[in-house]
Amino acid sequence: xIRFIIKGLLRDKHRSILPIIIVSIGVMLxxxxxxxxxxxMGDTLELTARFSTGHVKVMSRVYAENSDLAPNxxxxxxxxxxxxxxEAQYPDMTWVERIKxxxxxDAPDEFGETYAQGPAMGIAIDxxxxxxxxxxxxxxxxxxxxxxxxESPGEVLLSEDFSQNLxxxxxxxxxxxxxxxxxxxxxxxxxxxxxxxxxxxxxxxxAMIADIEDIRLALDMNDAxxxxxxxxxxxxxxxxxxxxxSTEFNEKYSSNEDEFSPMMVxxxxxxxxxxxxxxxxxxxxxxxxxxILIMSTVLWNTGLIGGLRRYGEVGLRxxxxxxxxxxxxxxxxxxxxxxxxxxxxxxxxGLFFAYLLQTKGIDISGMMEGSTMxxxxxxxxxxxxxxxxxxxxxxxxxxxxxxLLSGIGIYKRQTAQLFKELDAWGx
Amino acid sequence: MTRLIFLISxxxxxxxxxxxxxxxxxxxxxxxxxxxKSMIHTxxxxxxxxxxxxxIESKSWIVGDEKAFTEYLNPARERGTKxxxxxxxxxxxxxxxxxxxxxxxHMLRQSLMGSDLSYEDMMDDSKLSDHYDATVTGEEQIESRxxxxxxxxxxxxxxxxPKRIVWVxxxxxxxxxxxxxxxxxxxxxxxxxxxVKQVAGKWFPMRIVFNDMLKTGKGTEFVITxxxxxxxxxxxxxxxxxxxx
Numbered sequence: 001x002i003r004f005i006i007k008g009l010l011r012d013k014h015r016s017i018l019p020i021i022i023v024s025i026g027v028m029l030x031x032x033x034x035x036x037x038x039x040x041m042g043d044t045l046e047l048t049a050r051f052s053t054g055h056v057k058v059m060s061r062v063y064a065e066n067s068d069l070a071p072n073x074x075x076x077x078x079x080x081x082x083x084x085x086x087e088a089q090y091p092d093m094t095w096v097e098r099i100k101x102x103x104x105x106d107a108p109d110e111f112g113e114t115y116a117q118g119p120a121m122g123i124a125i126d127x128x129x130x131x132x133x134x135x136x137x138x139x140x141x142x143x144x145x146x147x148x149x150x151e152s153p154g155e156v157l158l159s160e161d162f163s164q165n166l167x168x169x170x171x172x173x174x175x176x177x178x179x180x181x182x183x184x185x186x187x188x189x190x191x192x193x194x195x196x197x198x199x200x201x202x203x204x205x206x207a208m209i210a211d212i213e214d215i216r217l218a219l220d221m222n223d224a225x226x227x228x229x230x231x232x233x234x235x236x237x238x239x240x241x242x243x244x245x246s247t248e249f250n251e252k253y254s255s256n257e258d259e260f261s262p263m264m265v266x267x268x269x270x271x272x273x274x275x276x277x278x279x280x281x282x283x284x285x286x287x288x289x290x291x292i293l294i295m296s297t298v299l300w301n302t303g304l305i306g307g308l309r310r311y312g313e314v315g316l317r318x319x320x321x322x323x324x325x326x327x328x329x330x331x332x333x334x335x336x337x338x339x340x341x342x343x344x345x346x347x348x349x350g351l352f353f354a355y356l357l358q359t360k361g362i363d364i365s366g367m368m369e370g371s372t373m374x375x376x377x378x379x380x381x382x383x384x385x386x387x388x389x390x391x392x393x394x395x396x397x398x399x400x401x402x403x404l405l406s407g408i409g410i411y412k413r414q415t416a417q418l419f420k421e422l423d424a425w426g427x
Numbered sequence: 428m429t430r431l432i433f434l435i436s437x438x439x440x441x442x443x444x445x446x447x448x449x450x451x452x453x454x455x456x457x458x459x460x461x462x463x464k465s466m467i468h469t470x471x472x473x474x475x476x477x478x479x480x481x482x483i484e485s486k487s488w489i490v491g492d493e494k495a496f497t498e499y500l501n502p503a504r505e506r507g508t509k510x511x512x513x514x515x516x517x518x519x520x521x522x523x524x525x526x527x528x529x530x531x532x533h534m535l536r537q538s539l540m541g542s543d544l545s546y547e548d549m550m551d552d553s554k555l556s557d558h559y560d561a562t563v564t565g566e567e568q569i570e571s572r573x574x575x576x577x578x579x580x581x582x583x584x585x586x587x588x589p590k591r592i593v594w595v596x597x598x599x600x601x602x603x604x605x606x607x608x609x610x611x612x613x614x615x616x617x618x619x620x621x622x623v624k625q626v627a628g629k630w631f632p633m634r635i636v637f638n639d640m641l642k643t644g645k646g647t648e649f650v651i652t653x654x655x656x657x658x659x660x661x662x663x664x665x666x667x668x669x670x671x672x
Contacts, residue, residue, distance in 0.1 A: 062477065066643070073476060073541070104537075106528045113667075114529040175526050177519075177534075183476050183541020184483075184504055187521035187528070220504070260478075 019335075020342045022302045023399055027346025027391035028353070032381070034390050035354035039382035045237055045267070045277065050137045051123075051200075053270045054096075054229030055237045056246055058086070062259040063226065067270075070100035072181050075224045076262055082253075083228060090245065092233045096132050097225040099124040099215050103178030103186075105158070105208060107166040116166045120176065122208040124215035128153075137231075140196065140209070146170050147194025153214055155193035159207040163195045170194050176208070180220035188218040228262075236382070239277055242266035298394075300402035314410055328407045335403035336396070343395030350391060357381035450561030450577050456600040457593075458554040460629055465490045468654040469500075474542045475645035483540055492552040494665040505540065509670045512550050520670035527670055536587070543616070543639035543647040547587045555579065558586045566597075569604055570621075573597045588615065599623060599630035614640050627656040 049055055059067060063074040076082065079097060087095055101122040109115035126132035127150050135141060140149055145160045147170025158168065168174055170192055178186045190210065198204055216222060230245075232238050249264040268274045310331075317327055361378035466489040474481045484501040495512040499505040507522035517530045535547045555561070559579035567574050574594040581589045590612070594604040601623050607616040616639055620632035631654065638646040663669060 071643075073478065104534050106526070108526060112525065113527050117528075117531075117534075119534075175521075175524055175528060177528060179538065179541050180504070182478065182481055183474055183538075184481065184502075185508065185521075185540050187508075187519075187524050187526065189524045189526065 016338060019302050019338045019399065020345070022298070023339060023342025023395050024346040024349065026298055027343050027395035028350040030394055031347055031350025031387050031391045032353050032357075035350070035381040035383050035387050036357060038384055039358065039380045042236055042382050043380055045273075046235075048273070049231070049237055049267055050139075051198075051203075053267045053273065054227075055093075055232050056230040056242050056249075056264050056266050057270065058082070058228040058230070058249070058262050058264045059226070060260045061254065061256075061263045064263050064265060067227075070102060070226060072099065072101060072179070072219055072221065072224075072226050073183055074260070075099070075181055075221060075226045076228065077224045077260070079225045079228065080223055082262060086228070086230070086249075090230065094133060094231045094233070096126060096134055096137075096229050096231075097212055097227070098229055099212055099219070099221065099226045101178055101215060101219060101226075103176050105162070105166065105206075106175040106177060107168050108173065108175065116168075118162060118165055118206055120162070120206045120208045121203065122176070122178075122210060122215070124210045124212040127209075127211040128213075138209070139198075143196040143198055145195045145197050147192070150193045150211060153211060154189075154191055155211075156190040156214075157194050157196050157207075157209040158192055159204045160195040160197045161204050162206045162208075163192065168192055176218065178219060180218075181224055182220060184220065186218050186220070188214075190214070230264075237267055237277075239266070239268055243268060297398075300398045300405075302399060302402060304402045304406045311409075318410070324410050328410050331403055331407050331410075332400060335400045339392075339396035339399045342399070343392045346395055347388065347391045351383060351387060354381040354383050354387065358383055447563040447566075448575070450563045450579070451556065453563060453575055453577055453595055453600070454556050454559065454561040454579065457595060457602060458556050460600040461602075461631070462492075462552075462554055463627075463629070463656040465657055465660050466654065467658055467660065469652050471648075471650045471652060472540065472542055472544075473648040473650065474540070475647065476541070477644060481541070483542075488660050488664050489552060490660055490665070492554065495550070495552065496664050496669065497549075499540075510549075511665065511667065511670055513665060515550075517546055517550055518667060518670060525671075527667060538639075538642075543637040543642060543644065544649070545587070548616075548637075551587065555591075558583055559591065564592075567594060569594055572599075572603060574603055596623070596630070601630040601632060603632075616640060626654055629656060 058076065060074055060076050063071055063076070066074065083095055083097070099122075101124065103120055103122065104117055105120040106117040107115050123138075125134040125138060127134060135149060140157070144157075146163075147157075150156060156174075158166070158174070163169070166174070172192050173189055174192060176186070176188050176190060178188075180186045196207070196209065198207065212225070216224070232241065243266050246264040246266045246269070249262075253261065254263045255261045268277050314327055314331075318324065358381045361380040363378050467487070468489075469486045470484070472483045472485070474483070482501070483499060483505055485497050485499045487495060487497040489495045493512075493514050495510075497510045499508040509520040511518045511520075517535065519528045519530055520526070521528070530546055535550070536545050538544070539546050539549050558581055560582055561577050561579045563575050564578050565576040567576055574596055577593045577595055579591040579593060588607040589610045590608040592606045592608075593602045595602050601620070602618075603620050603623075605618045605620075606614055607618070609615050616637060618638070619636045620634070621636070622633040623630050624633055625631075631651075633651045633654075635649045636646050637649065
């Protein structure tokens, strides 16, 4: 039976080619759109995670309350031991230490006196340990405008705008005036190894990127860190896992009695990200749902048209004695086959284009100039497990549903009437 | 009877106001008591932080309200750091970097060595009467001393605190408590002054507790261990060259 239907479909191209093309296009667009929306939403969150929040972040309880101020006097201490414990307990995750610091960057003239100065927003990362992955995570190589990434202790990166304002070039020395972890004055000299543009105005105004060991020395933060950031092995934020992980960690390590005890917060629980994460999830769901609905309507219509177009053929088959139920079932089987073939090919094409968009991306950095939002300069699609079956909803079910409805008409046709119709066609 | 009530209602507030002296007169007396031609003092600054206390020792040479030089003596990390104030300019010298850095603009409002004092607070030795109008608004006892409560409002934009409320010892013309406000009316800092001693004819608080209301710390104590007034100070101290010496 199936073989017969397949032969029929192959031999009568009108019955197969057009519906399969329509189903394929619809499914491909559904899959591609789903991957694109998930990718854009996810990338925006990932950018924030890489620069600021991590997928989870460990801080002291009191630091967490004032985290916007980056209060290093409230930083975590005995970090080496804490990190060893965390790494042993959660080996699938990557853990990195970060220190955010504020201060004044002062550029000297030839006599060593102040030539220019400006407020700096600094991030200390593990630059020299390649295993930390911080250079890639912060996208430093691609962000370099002049000079190079620090190669030895005492070297820092400045944002390009900041260095221009200070009149500083790679190779020049600057002084950071800040406060130590214990509130003392910290004055340290650094050599500018290069300048960077992140495309994030808030950071491009006055960013300083330094190695964490240099800043530990400058701010008297031996075995201390402001933040310990955790990233999931898959590279993407997993909301449920992050929340569960935080709860488990806090039960074990955190104490209400000790305001300096470590506390883990998921990305969801930092700033206003809960709303953003929920919005990303629901927006992707809503857009995908609307798109699926539209595609379903189009493909249902294709099924209906297919059924109606074959009005004459059905009449002839009835006239020569074929059972109504048999005709109905064979049409449904055909539409199932068309739906499967269309959905499979549509999904393959959709995934192919989504893969291209995931690996190559679309450069929108030109449109982001002057933006105050933390948005990625290149938007990429993201292939999720759902993308492999999502297209079958409009592709298979809609066309079958269309055929089911159009086929009902078969049962309403009377044998006596059929011969009149045949006469009329025979004319 | 109505006439009597009317007379009392007019005379009573006038009689209350008459009990208070002129605010500007009190302010002049404070300036006279607290200001000196020159001052040399050694002090300890105890910063009460969340993680414990930290003590910084320093020695300062001050001439009028325009020149000041401070050298930090302890702890080791701060030793040798020097500050020079000439009029409205402030330079900082750090021996570890061998740099002379000018502190200017909004940086002057930053915390001095992590304390509850800002660089501006440390620089401000000007006479109150040069920048404020004063009104006596009441009286109160502080630590069994009778005090006038004086509200001071700035007459120019150069001051860090547009409004001050000062509790002044009636007999010794020394402030015992002070509240410093922003233009918006927000309370920025509170100071309490203790251990008032007479030195060279002046009543001077030897211990001042500063509380920055915008910080979460437990305040900063500024304790004067030695003080001398009107001593001759060599002019060479107040030069940028002396920062590196």
